[in-house]
Each structure stands twice: as C-alpha cells, then as structure tokens.
Amino acid sequence: MSTVRSPLPLPPRGDLLIAAAGLVGGLASWALGLFNNPHPPLGGGWVLLPLAVMALAEALRRTAPSAALVLGTVALAGDLVTLSLLATIVMFSDVVYAAVLYGGPRLSRVVPPASAALTAAVTVGTLAATREPRALLVGVVCGLVTVGPAWTGVIVRDHRNAAAAERLRAQQTALLAEMDRVQAVTAERARMARELHDVVANHLSAIAIHATAAQSLDDRAATGDALAVIRENSVHGLAEMRRLIGLLRTAGDHEEVSAAPTLDGLDALLSHARRHGAAGGLGFTLRDERSGGPLPAPVELAAYRIVQEALTNALKHASPGEVAVVLESPGREDGGSGGGALTVTVTSPCDRRPGPRAPGSGAGLVGMRERAELLGGSFGAGPAGAAGAAGGTRWVVRAVLPLGDAVHGVADGGDGGDGARRGDGA
16 A cells, blocks of 8 residues: 655745745845846846745745755856846855754754855865955855854754753653652652551451450440440540641641650550450460660561551451460671571461451551561561361461661651451451
C-alpha cells in the first residue's frame, strides 16, 4: 500500500507579509529607476524575474528553509546579471538568516562557513579581475549580505537551544520535586499508620477477643468480667488515640513527644498478654539471651513492635498452650563485619482452637516484614512441627535485625500495619 506524503504546510502569515513587502519595495524601486547595476548584460524588465523568485523564497523561509536558500541563491545570481534591485539583495540576506535559524542542524552548520568562503572567493576574484582596491568594497558588501546574517542566525539559534534546554531542565526538576513530595507523603502516611496500629491495635484486639467470648458464654460472671476488660481496653485505646491525634495537630509546638518503647518494656507487654490470654488457656514466657552492649534505638523499637504484633496475633488465634518469646543477640565481637544481629523469635501453638476466633485484616505479616527489611534484616513466619507430634504444631515468627552501622540514623522502624492473622495471612 503506497503512502501519500502530506503537502507542504502553508507559510506563516508573517512570512507572507515579509515576501509581499519585499516584492512591493522591489516594484517601487523598479518604477523609480533605482538600480544597483546600470550596465547589466540583461536590461529591461528581466530584473523583475529574480525579484519574484526571491519573494517566493521569502515566503518559504520557515516552512522549507533549504528550498528557500536554493531559490534565493539562484534569484541573487539572476539579479546580478540584470539591473539589480536592493530589495532582492535585502530579501536574500533574510533568507540566509532564516536558513540558519529554522533549518536542520546540518544546514545550520554548513551555511556560515559556506558564506565566509563565498565572501572570500568574491573578494579575491574581484581583485584579480579589476586590480583596484575598490574591489574590496564588493567583498564587504558580500559579507554583509551573507556572513552577517548567517552568524546572527547561529547566535540566535544557540540562545534558543539554551533556553529550551533550561526549560526542559526546569520541568525535570519540577517532576523530581513532585516525585519526592509524593514519596514523602506516602512514607509519612505509612509511618502514621504504623504508629496508630501499634498503640491502638492491641486494645482493639483485646476488645474483640473478650466481646467474642462474652457472646459465646452463657455465664453472667464471665460476661461481667469480659465487659470489664472491654471497658478497660476501650478507655486505654481512646486515650492512646487522643494522644496521637494531639501530636498530629500540634506538630512543631511545645508538646513533648512520648519516648519510643524499648525492649525493657517487654515484661509489661507480656503481663498485659497474660492477663488477657488466661481465659483462653494461654501462657507467656520471655527468655532474654542478649549479650554485648546496648542496642541501637531503631532496632529496639522494631523488635518491640514485632513482639507486640506477634503477641496480639497469639491472643487472637493461638491454641491453648505456651507462647514463648526469645531474644538472642551475640556480642559485637562475634558479629563479624556486620556488627552482629538481634534475633527475635516468638512461637505459639497453632493447633485447632476451640470456640470463635477474632477477625483480622491480614496486614500484620506485611508490617512486621517491613520493619525488619527497613533495617536491612530478614523476617519469616510459618508453621513448624506436625500435628499430633510432641508439642503439636507451632507457629514461629522469626526476625533478624542487624546491629551494624547501617541501622544508625534509621527513622522510626518499618510498617507495623494492621495485625496479620493466623488463618488470614499471619
């Protein structure tokens, strides 16, 4: 199938006006008898033909600069062998300027040196033919008509290219700034979601657990105890929520931000878990086998949040039995070039649990994994052991958090997310 080439676009209105003005100026000079060459080889009205061709070249100065330059050169040669009109020469200088400014890169590179070479050739040829110093004036006129417009076009084109490059660079800078802003907003939203989950989810989970138990038990005393626990956790949850909202509203003010939790608070965390897990037959133990110096603050916070989330999942989904929390941290001298690592392991029974289970959203595993990966560590969670074997099936949560220099300066841990749940992802 043959392709049909699109026709040449119409010349801009400005170019048509320039061509018309040059044509009218040339006709006026011809009518008044103002000629540059009083004794040409061709006299009479032949001078109007180069004028008309040059006017056509002017009309094509932007839409077809290469063709306009060829037509202009032919018209100028014809003008020199006739009476010669000033309007034709002036229009040719504009055609040269437009060819450099609007032509392609190759044309804009060729025209200036070609103009200089032409000027030199005309000057030398005129001197050789006349052997008079006045011949130098011909070279000066030729330079003004060709070299001057060509190099003016080069200067203007370079300025336009530089301006276009600066505009492109400004657009790229604005795009990068917008991407940075979006990433910063996304990171801040994720951090706020982590903090909201970590300080409120435990209380809401306890409320869900005891509300489920109160619905399934036909015991007034047990129901009363469950309602008391629900009230206690709802009050604490509301207090934590108000504190966080207050911090968000007064950012930059003089309100003091509460200190981030550390591993020293695990005893209180397990006491809370024992109080709420006793009704479900759950026991909680902590084995701290850390050695070496103090841990970096980001590592302590991430470890605390991972244990907190794992205990919340155990309260909601674990079978009756013992939930064990183990912290292992070899001395820095044993940690190699990475400075050692803190290993957090939480195991809980995951055989079939009697009675209803609390609902979950399935995001907790993602949150714990993000906290570990933000510190350059690793995370894993899944069942271990076999049903019916000694000890039954255990659900093991294990996070390895590096203690090297890479964790220093890391902001408030990874994404805690909404608790991942056994049975819906955790």
